Amino acid sequence: MSVTSTRTERRTLQIPIDTGVVALRGLSPQRHRFELEYALERGSTANSVLFAAGDDQPAVLVHPPGAAYSAVFLPALAKLLPDASHPLLVVVGHVNPNRVALLRSLAETYSGLELITSNAGAKLLEELWTQRKPSPPGEEQEQPPLPDLPSLRVIRHEQTLAMAHGRSLQLIATPTPRWPGGLLAFEQSLGLLMSDKFFSAHLCTEEWAETNRTSTEEERRHFYDCLMAPMARQVEGVVERLEELDIRTIAPGHGPAIEDSWRSLLSDYRRWGEGQQNASLNVALLFASAYGNTAAIADALAQGVSRTGIRVNSLNCEFTSADELIGTIQQADAVLIGSPTLGGHAPTPIVSALGTLLAEGDRNKPVGVFGSFGWSGEAVDLLETKLRDGGFSFGFEPIRVKFSPDAMKVKELEEIGTRFGRQLLQAQKKAQRRSAGGLSESRSDPAVLALGRVIGSLCVLTTRKGELSGAMVASWVSQASFTPPGITVAVAKDRAVEALLHKGDRFALNVLAEGRETAPMKQFLQPFAPGADRFAGLELQESPGDQPLLPESLAWLEGSVKQRMECGDHWLVYAEVLHGGLFDPAGSTAVHQRRSGANY
Structure with missing residues (x-):
C-alpha cells in the first residue's frame, strides 16, 4: 500500500526514474484549497519530471507545479540545475495564474528559459504574464517589475522533441474546456506518459507508483467526477488518442504513478463517461475564468447537476467557436453561464456568448447565472439583467461569490446544482406522463411490485x-x-x-x-x-x-x-x-x- 505522508509541511521529493530522469514530487499533506476536487481531504502532490541535459541538448522540465509549491520546488530544482545560465526547456501542460507565477520565478533565475506550450496555452501565457491580482480600492501600491515573457515554442497538434541520452519526447496538444492549453508529454524509450490533469488523484503519497488500482480508485474517480465528467466527450477523444501510444507508465500531475494497471484506468475513464454520454437531458455550462474562481463555482454546480444523471456540456467561451457555441445552446435543455468581473466588466468572450444565448436560446428552457468578483460584481448583474429582459426564466437565483468559494459555499453550490437537475427531471417526467396518458409501466410491472x-x-x-x-x-x-x-x-x-x-x-x-x-x-x-x-x-x-x-x-x-x-x-x-x-x-x-x- 502507498505510504501517505504524515508530516504537515509541504516539501519536494526527488525520485529517480531512470538514468538522467528524476521526478520532482511536491507533497501537500493537508487540504489548503476548498475547491470540490479536494473535498476528500487527503492532501495532494504536484508531480513534474526533469530530463537531464547532455549531448548538446538542454535540460527539459515537464509540467512544473504552481506557485503554491515555489518555496519547496525551486530549491530542489536548483540542486539538480545549479548552473542557471544553461538553457532550460519547460513543457507547460496547462496554464493558470498560479502556474504562471512559478514560471515567472523560473524566468528570473534561468536566463536560457524557453517555454513549450500549445497554441491555446501560448495565448493564455501572453494574457496572464503581466496580469496581477487587483489590489483593494485605496490600497494600490507600486509593485516590482515582472520579468519578460520567455521565448515560446508552440505545439499546434503534435511534435517530437529530441532530448539528451537518445531520448525523445512526443508532445500532444489536448485542449479541453477546463484546460484549453493542455499539453501531454510521452517519453518513448521509457513508455512514460506525463498526463498532467488526466488520470490524477488528490492523494499525498511518497511512493512513486500506486500499489494496485483499488488503492487509489476512489480518489481517481472523485477527481474524474469533479473535473472530467462535465467534458466527457472531449475526454473520451483524448483517451482514444492515448490508447495508440506504447505506454508502460502513466505519471499524472497529481497523485502516484500508474505502472501495472494503466489499461484498466483508461477503461475506467471510458466507463465513467458512459452515463454522461447516454443521459437523456443535458445542461450547457458556459464560462470564462480569469483566476480559477469562476471555474471552481462551475465545477461545483456541474457536480451537483451530474449527480442527478444529467449530462453537463462544459464550454470555455474563450476557446469555443461560434458554431460549437450555437450548436451546444440549441441542443441544451438548460443553460448555465458564468463570468468573473474584470475591471468592472464581463470578459469579451462572455459578452459574445451572452449575445449568442439571447439570439439562439429557447425561452422555454431555464437558465442560471453565476460568477466571482473581487471588489464589485457587475458581470453577474449584466448576465442577469439581459437574460431577464430577454424573457428567460431562471432555475435559481444568480450566484455571486467574492473571490474563491470556501468549503461551506462549495457544498451549497453543489446542492444548488442538484436541485436544478431535479427540477429538469421533474419537468421531463411530467411531459412524459402527459404523452403516455398518465400510465407508468414500471409501477405496474409485477417484478417491481414484488421488489x-x-x-x-x-x-x-x-x-x-x-x-x-x-x-x-x-x-x-x-x-x-x-x-x-x-x-x-x-x-x-x-x-x-x-x-x-x-x-x-x-x-x-x-x-x-x-x-x-x-x-x-x-x-x-x-x-x-x-x-x-x-x-x-x-x-x-x-x-x-x-x-x-x-x-x-x-x-x-x-x-x-x-x-x-x-x-x-x-x-x-x-x-x-x-x-x-x-x-x-x-x-x-x-x-x-x-x-x-x-x-x-
Whole structure:
C-alpha cells in the first residue's frame, strides 16, 4: 500500500526514474484549497519530471507545479540545475495564474528559459504574464517589475522533441474546456506518459507508483467526477488518442504513478463517461475564468447537476467557436453561464456568448447565472439583467461569490446544482406522463411490485465532517458482516449527504422507534434549501466520534466507511461499526412498507 505522508509541511521529493530522469514530487499533506476536487481531504502532490541535459541538448522540465509549491520546488530544482545560465526547456501542460507565477520565478533565475506550450496555452501565457491580482480600492501600491515573457515554442497538434541520452519526447496538444492549453508529454524509450490533469488523484503519497488500482480508485474517480465528467466527450477523444501510444507508465500531475494497471484506468475513464454520454437531458455550462474562481463555482454546480444523471456540456467561451457555441445552446435543455468581473466588466468572450444565448436560446428552457468578483460584481448583474429582459426564466437565483468559494459555499453550490437537475427531471417526467396518458409501466410491472415487498428498518443517517454536516432518511439498510461488525447503506447519488460518505468518513445510523418515527421523518424528509443546516433547532447528543445522535431514536450505531460500490443510481456504502447503543431497550424498530419497488 502507498505510504501517505504524515508530516504537515509541504516539501519536494526527488525520485529517480531512470538514468538522467528524476521526478520532482511536491507533497501537500493537508487540504489548503476548498475547491470540490479536494473535498476528500487527503492532501495532494504536484508531480513534474526533469530530463537531464547532455549531448548538446538542454535540460527539459515537464509540467512544473504552481506557485503554491515555489518555496519547496525551486530549491530542489536548483540542486539538480545549479548552473542557471544553461538553457532550460519547460513543457507547460496547462496554464493558470498560479502556474504562471512559478514560471515567472523560473524566468528570473534561468536566463536560457524557453517555454513549450500549445497554441491555446501560448495565448493564455501572453494574457496572464503581466496580469496581477487587483489590489483593494485605496490600497494600490507600486509593485516590482515582472520579468519578460520567455521565448515560446508552440505545439499546434503534435511534435517530437529530441532530448539528451537518445531520448525523445512526443508532445500532444489536448485542449479541453477546463484546460484549453493542455499539453501531454510521452517519453518513448521509457513508455512514460506525463498526463498532467488526466488520470490524477488528490492523494499525498511518497511512493512513486500506486500499489494496485483499488488503492487509489476512489480518489481517481472523485477527481474524474469533479473535473472530467462535465467534458466527457472531449475526454473520451483524448483517451482514444492515448490508447495508440506504447505506454508502460502513466505519471499524472497529481497523485502516484500508474505502472501495472494503466489499461484498466483508461477503461475506467471510458466507463465513467458512459452515463454522461447516454443521459437523456443535458445542461450547457458556459464560462470564462480569469483566476480559477469562476471555474471552481462551475465545477461545483456541474457536480451537483451530474449527480442527478444529467449530462453537463462544459464550454470555455474563450476557446469555443461560434458554431460549437450555437450548436451546444440549441441542443441544451438548460443553460448555465458564468463570468468573473474584470475591471468592472464581463470578459469579451462572455459578452459574445451572452449575445449568442439571447439570439439562439429557447425561452422555454431555464437558465442560471453565476460568477466571482473581487471588489464589485457587475458581470453577474449584466448576465442577469439581459437574460431577464430577454424573457428567460431562471432555475435559481444568480450566484455571486467574492473571490474563491470556501468549503461551506462549495457544498451549497453543489446542492444548488442538484436541485436544478431535479427540477429538469421533474419537468421531463411530467411531459412524459402527459404523452403516455398518465400510465407508468414500471409501477405496474409485477417484478417491481414484488421488489417493493422487501422491507427495511427506518433510520436517519447523520454525519458531521469538520464544519460540514448532513442527514437523510435511510430504509435500505442491512447488517453486512459479523467480524468485524459491519452494515451497508444504499445512498442515492443525488443525495447531498453522499459527498460526506467516502472512505474514512464517519456517520451515525439512528434506528427509529415504532410509534415515534413521525417527528424525525417529518424533520428529515422536508425539502431543505441548498446549504441549510439539517439539524437546526434539534437537541442532539454525540457519538464518541462526534457524530450527531437523535435521542428520540430506538438505537444508534457509529460507523466508519470502508468501501463504496456503484450500483446504478445509488452508492452502496459499507461501514465498520465502531460504537453503538440503545436509547430504548424495550422499543421496537420502525419499518418501511412499500407498495412498489419503483420508489422509496
